[in-house]
Amino acid sequence: MGIVTWVILGIVAGYFASRVMSARDGGLLQFLMVLGIAGAMIGGFSASYFGMGDLQTFSLYGSLFAAFGAAVALVGSGLLLLALGGAGR
Numbered sequence: 001m002g003i004v005t006w007v008i009l010g011i012v013a014g015y016f017a018s019r020v021m022s023a024r025d026g027g028l029l030q031f032l033m034v035l036g037i038a039g040a041m042i043g044g045f046s047a048s049y050f051g052m053g054d055l056q057t058f059s060l061y062g063s064l065f066a067a068f069g070a071a072v073a074l075v076g077s078g079l080l081l082l083a084l085g086g087a088g089r
Contacts, residue, residue, distance in 0.1 A: 001058045002044060006066040010040030013070035021078060035077055036070040043069020 014036030018029040044066040047053030053062025 002048075002053060002055050002062050003041075005058055005063055006040040006044035007037055009063060009066045010037030010070045012036075013040065013067065013074060017074040017078070021081075032074060032077070035073050039070040039073025040066040041069070042073070043067070 011033050014033030015029070017036065018032045021028070021032070044053060044055075044062050046069065047059070047062040047065035048055055053059040053065060
């Protein structure tokens with residue numbers, strides 16, 4: 001249940017990030033959803049590594065770490081796109 005929660009959090013975070021970035025093409029939406037999932041998985045695994053979450057059961061700390069990981073990954077990608085001049089095109 002924990003990993004499923006992280007994946008769902010990553011998808012939701014990626015969807016909202018695509019709306020904030022005004023993604024008009026489906027490629028950016030899919031990229032941001034996958035990036036959100038990756039960030040959430042890293043955050044969730046970090047929580048379980050530090051003993052604050054579990055892979056098989058729902059954990060509030062694991063979910064918070066997953067949401068934070070997804071946010072960091074998505075904000076980082078947004079800043080990278082801005083630095084490269086690719087945002088808003």
